[in-house]
Amino acid sequence: MNTAASYAPRYDRQVGLWLAACAAVIFGMILLGGVTRLTESGLSMVEWRPLMGIIPPLSEGEWQSVFDKYRQFPEYRLVNYGMTLHEFKVIFMYEYLHRVLGRLIGLLFFIPLVYFALRQRIRPGLLPKLLLLFVLGGCQGLLGWYMVQSGLVDRPDVSQYRLTAHFGLAVIIYGFMLWLVLDLLAPPAGTRRSVLAPWALGFVLLVYLMMLSGGFVAGTNAGFSYNTWPLMGPTFIPEGLYRTDPAWLAAFEDVVTIQFNHRIFAYLLTALVLALAVAVLRREPAARVRRGAWLLLAALLLQVVLGISTLLLHVPVPLAAAHQGGAVLLLSCALFLAHGLRRLPAGGLP
Template structure:
């Protein structure tokens, strides 16, 4: 088998009929990515405004409509007043104050429904017109299934705050965030395959060690984002609002207070925040090391640009995180920090996709 044939067969979107998916399909996937990014920001604002528990019903169809009468508003408010968040955090809240938090959660859920519509309707149209090749069809159906699972996981997360807690479980919140970014990354990777079909790999293998290192960085980015989910779920950003020390200590006192020890990684505010700081700094250092390494390689321009963007975005994201912490988590800045995490992931995936030997045409 020739190198060209092997590359095509191993690519994510190899076309059985020899006709590549249309550019419109790739642009549609990028629109879906942008909507998932917006969803992550809306979700962050919903959490930061303590709005996530304001809707206590799961109604995927009828829930698309907001309350249309005073009686319906009162019914929903009465439901909210039955949970611990109301009695322990928002006791005495008025109906008008309830409406403020309700609207954020409503917009969050409505945007999720809109993503479903924007994904399903064009998918059906492209499919029926034969614009999507069979390998891509299977991948898009998987994306659809992941989207449905995300909706169920979102409700599972919200339900964790109804009985005894005044907030949702940090475990379920992090799982919800992780699945959202998995969906985003998967759609973005598919879009790359449609818009930039893979060139032939270099025969000298010069980029292979760098690409392996980039896979490690991708894992580090994912772990760092997940650790941020635990920071958010524990409201850990509201304490230790100093940097680089944590209230005067390099390693905070109480880092390992919980037993068993592993519980500190997920339930101890001091440990969770310290670990997130450490992971974020490690991500920035690793990104700059790989950028410097890439400058010594003969890489395609898209890959070289990706390394530069990745390092700079990681540094900006670290600066955003530090500023958010020092200012005790202002909502606009924290929402931008959430978006920054998605952009770092985007740059990592872009670079990983384009990191291969330069096309043969460029070597001649």
């Protein structure tokens, strides 16, 4: 659909800015998804209507009909029994906005994609990656409904496995898109790759695994099990770790073990960020990667403060949502640094 003969490098900026806008909206989508989870709003819409679902209830009669359907499911009977129609409207709107934003992201991505492809403004080799992103976006919608279904049965809560998979795929889409943005908008590729580049990419993976750990914390409400820091109750290592059969299952289903693992992961990442940033600042004189190292340190500091505050204040919604956003910001800074270390200008320290 696009050829090297018709493509011009000046189009990279247009495509890059479009993808940057999409990534920014996905960032907002991840934040809204966190708020939806924190406010226990995700099960308020008990039907999945990909096309007609974009139209909300418009009359009191329609609102009452939607509310009556919600009252047939376990969350109302076991958690929200006696909820008024006005209270239901609040949780419904969080989930409704989350779903509508997902559809808008699809349009924001698909329509410009078709335009740029037909006008042959997409860099050779990039179109298959963009199509993969579109397919992943569709899978994300299906996975979201698969997650909601797990809470419409006998247990009035979504599966932590499906929740973490839904969150993890959103982060993959965001990270992949941001990497393409950096390819398109960053300065021209240099002639040298830093010896620290593989370590930086490994750190990106660790941040992602840390975010998945946070998904299990959210999915099991493990953040409420111990609200003290640096100790968990009276000790650093709480009693009851890995006391399941089999023991490895505790890492995904026991709230004490899940919170402990998340804390230890945070300590490990903090040490690794400091080591990586110091190494970059000592070895690499290029302004872009030095800026990336400082940004990574700033994002780490913000995330640590948000994480501890969220824990000590018993997981208030604004702070917990900010903590999730801080994780995405930390991943963004890690990607920026890793990308810069792979395309350095010639010269510099050996």
